[in-house]
Each structure stands twice: as structure tokens, then as C-alpha cells.
Amino acid sequence: MTAPESAVPPPSNFIRDIVVADLEAGTFAGRVTTRFPPEPNGYLHIGHAKAISLDYGIAAEFGGVCNLRFDDTNPDTEETSFVEGIIADLRWLGYPVESDPLYASDYFEQLYEWAELLIGKRLAYVDDQDGDTISEQRGGFGRPGIESPFRNRPVEENLDLFRRMRAGEFAEGARVLRAKIDMQHQNMQMRDPIMYRIRAAHHHRTHDAWNIYPTYDWAHGQSDAIEGVTHSLCTLEFDSNRELYDWYLSHLPLPFEAPKQIEFARLELTHTVMAKRKLARLVADGIVDGWDDPRLPTLRGLRRRGYPAVAIRDFATFIGAARTNSRHEIELLESFVRRELNRVAQRRMAVLEPLKLVITNWPTDDRGSPVVEHFEIANNPENADDGVRSVAFTGELFIERDDFMVDPPKKFFRLSPGVEVRLRGAYFVTATDFVTDASGAVVEVHATYDPETVGGSAPDGRKVKSTMHWVSADHALDARVALYERLFSAEVPGEATGDVFDDLDPESRRMLTECKLESALAETPGGEVVQFERVGYFALDLREPMLFHRTVGLRDEWANIQRRR
């Protein structure tokens, strides 16, 4: 599995320094192998994208490989559907899953043999006590643990019991296999950790072949070693597990030099949550529509929202890795999204909150119906190769409600009575009149157009202060547009009250149902992102026709100016 190209140069980081030092010292015989080890009990989120970028990036940079290995040691929570979902997300992100992925469960037999080996070396024993008792005996911070009464069982008895655990002779939770290390150890991880637990559950791959399952600590380093992984990158909370990782490996006959675990800080973003349990709660409680809700930081959510995979990859590369806990501003991610979308997104006109504009001096044809003109407008002014599309123009149009004010404040450059503006790519128009309803709200604006300004520029060189988007009323497509705000209004959800749900923005999605789109949008394929001029980037839903999701707004300086006032 190889890493896709990235436009962003990888910043140096401490992990790369370690790899370079190992290469120079001749450790691992010049090999570099990493692994990406998702647990198939949920979907990937952008935090995983950071790990993926590091795991694959480091391997690729030094001519090595990165193994995709599912860490499936807990049958209670893992499912094949998640395996498939994760592979799909990985492919979408741009990392081709070329061959069959690897699984920790492939090594269950080897792990079992090694466990017997440790028993033989008097480094592991079967404990008959229940979980609460073991937990109590473990002690606490600054408080030593006490040894299990079963700690010094004879080897033969341990072996017999362990084999019977495997054979399914005991109930769930009745016994465990523990490593025999040191109940006084400063590092809690070293106080005789659990290696195997009895589980009656059905495993997604080994089905009912096993009655005992290895714990993370007993499986992970050994899986790395079996695969010849050299640098095993994981997040900071495993720091204190590293001593145990090294301990297990030091007592086993390994096929390769023992791998190194290196920890880095997990990705956090402002205004969102990344923890799998919190994400699952949002889904379960119906606060969002599912794992692919566009407000979620899941890869499938971001995809549906219109975030380009390359923007996510560039972001992940750019932020690099460090050991300091850090929370990145969501704005940084958005800037990568805009940068990419500005380059590739086709421009279209869409009126989100329509107001009727009637051109009172618009001509009619021989039969008395209004003339229809067609203008060729650039698909992307930034890129001439994208060509043009044809947009119909007639005497009845829709403009954005915000773009007209009866009594405008100073510095309002859009349409108001007596003011001339440009309708993008068409004509200059001047507002002459407006119609209100019973409540006084403007329901229709009347204007005249200047035939000399066809195409949008005046032969006499006169200027207008504003260019507005528009859609022909007769040719408009009806659509719904979902406007998203941050799911959590607080920068750090839960910081104030301790419960992230207290910071949920109840209006994080506003659905506009009467939007009018130019007809070229009928050709847009599902999933594609276009720029609605002057408004933002919008992704057509993958499944539902004529439903657009706001990917991200344009950088809005006008809003900044208003805010500053």
C-alpha cells in the first residue's frame, strides 16, 4: 500500500528524526516498516487521517511499506461491516488498499504459543480471581499492589488451566492469564497485566474457534514483531504502555529485531469532538443523521460535506506531529479546503433566498413573449481551460433577498432604489420601484436594464460598485440547500460544564427549501462540489437529487467589516 502524492512538503518532525537516526545506525538493517492499526468498531475520522498520513508518509519517504492491520482482539465490539467501511474510507482518502488487509486475529495461534512459552518461563500465570478483586489488588498511584494468591502456581498447573481456558471449560470472566512482572512497579501497566480473557462472543473472523482473546497489550507489539514492523506509531496515551510493549518483546524469540513504539499527540480540532464514544452518542441520540452526517468529522461525513480528500491529506501533512497536546483551529482545515476548491470547483449561480426582480423595459418577441438571451459565462475565471457554460436571461429573475435594501445604510453597494448594479455576465440594471406585501416586506423589485451594457460592461466606461448573481425565473431549478454551522458553538466542547452536549448548537443545520439554481446545475453529478458565486462551496448530495450541502463559505470580508462596526 502506497501513499498518494501531496502538494504540501512534509515538515520535519521528531519521528522522522528517530527513523533517520535508526537508518544511520544500521538498526533494522535499513528497513522501515510501519502499520496503520484501526479497530473495526467504528468509522474513521479526521484524527485517523493524521495517523494515516504519518504511518504511510514515513514508510513511503524511506522506501518502506505500511501495513493495514485491523486490531481485532475484542469480539464484543468488532464487526465486518466496519472493516469494509474503513477500507472504503481509506480508498476515498486516496490510499489504495491493494492486497488483502492484515488482521491481529491472524496471529491468534502464534500469540497462544508464545503465551505458553511465557508460562514455561514462569513469566505468566492463570489467575482465578474476578475482575473486581484483581483491580483492587492492583493498588493505585503511590500505593503498591499486592500479589495474587495464584501468582506462584506450578508451571504444569498453569499450562493445564490455560489449555482448558482455550478449550472453553470455564465461564466468561472466571479466569485470566496474567504476565508475572511486578506488583510494586511505579508504572501501573507493569503490575501483572492481563494477557488473555475468556469470552463467549462470536468473532467477526475466527467465529467460534476461540474462547479466549488476547488483550491489546499482549497482541499489539507481537503483531508488529511478526510483521517485521520497525516503527510502531501510536498516540500519546500509550506512552506508559511502551514499557510493557518492550517487556513482552524482550522475552520472545522474534523473527525480526524488536519494533519500536513511538507516541505522538492525537489530533484535536476546535468546535468538534473526535472521541469515538462521543461520536457514537451523537449518532445514537439522533442529534446528527448518521455516521456520514456532514457536520461530523468522520471521513464519510466530510466526504458528504464536500471536503476534497486531497485537502484532508494536505492538512494532515502540514500539521505534522509532535508530543505536545494540541488543538488545531478548524479554520486551518477550512483554508485547505478552500485552497483546493478554488482551484477545481466550477462556478455556478444559485439564489439561496430568492427575491423576484422584474425588468420593466425588457423586450418581447413577435409573439409577445419575453425575449430569452443566453450568455456564456466562465466556469472558472481562475482556469480558462474549464471553458464556459450557457446561462439563460429574461425579464423575470431571482436575486438574493440580501442584495436589495429599500433604505440602505452607507457603504451598502448592492441594489436599492435608484442604484445601478451589474448582473454578473449580463447587464447593468437600475432599481426603479418595489412591491411590498401586507406586512411591508419587499416581495418584488422592479428595475430597468441598459441594453448597451450587454455582457456586463458599459461602453461609456461607467462603473458600478457591485456585481450580483441572479437566476432566470423561467429557467430556474428548485433545490434545497443545507447550511451548516459548527456542530458545537464552543471552541472546546464541554470545557465549561464538563458535558460536550451542553455546547451543541441547536441550529447547526439550517435547511433552505426554496433555492433557485441556474439550469447548468442539472448536469452536476452527485458528490461534486461547485462554487455558488459570492456564497460559498456546495456539494451535491451523493444520493438525494437537488440537495446541496454547504461545504464551506467563501472568505467573507464583508461580514468581517460588518462585525467590526
Place this chain on the structure above:
RNA sequence: UGCCCGGUAGUUCAACUGGCAGAACGUCGGCCUUUGGAGCCGAAUGUUGGAGGUUCGAGCCCUCCCCGGGCAGCCA
């Protein structure tokens, strides 16, 4: 409470293992514009958590202190 990890512009990261502290995002300013929102250009911002020490020279090495995070699942 014991042990471990971390602390560099507002934010996130760099700084060739001791040699003039830089970049991006944000902010501010300017230019340009048939997207007021695209695009382009420029600027400001630091007691490198604090105090000592070693050194010709310390963000980097040493000591103490302060602050933040992690670890007491048969989760990963």
C-alpha cells in the same frame, strides 16, 4: 498522592542535536477585481513557562519551581 510526557508569536508547528528564533492560519494594511466574499502583495506580533547554573555563546545541556496532559478496563 507515585511515575511518565510536555511547555517556542493569538493558534498550530519549525529552528541543520549549542551559533542572527522562522512558516502557516488568523489579525492588520494595501493592490486588483465582471465573485464587496476570488486573487495578489506587504506588515506587526516573542522576557522560547519561571528562577538559577554550565559555556565565548543556551529554545536546545544541568538543578529547582510553576502550569498542562497521561496512567489504577478482563477497552484500544
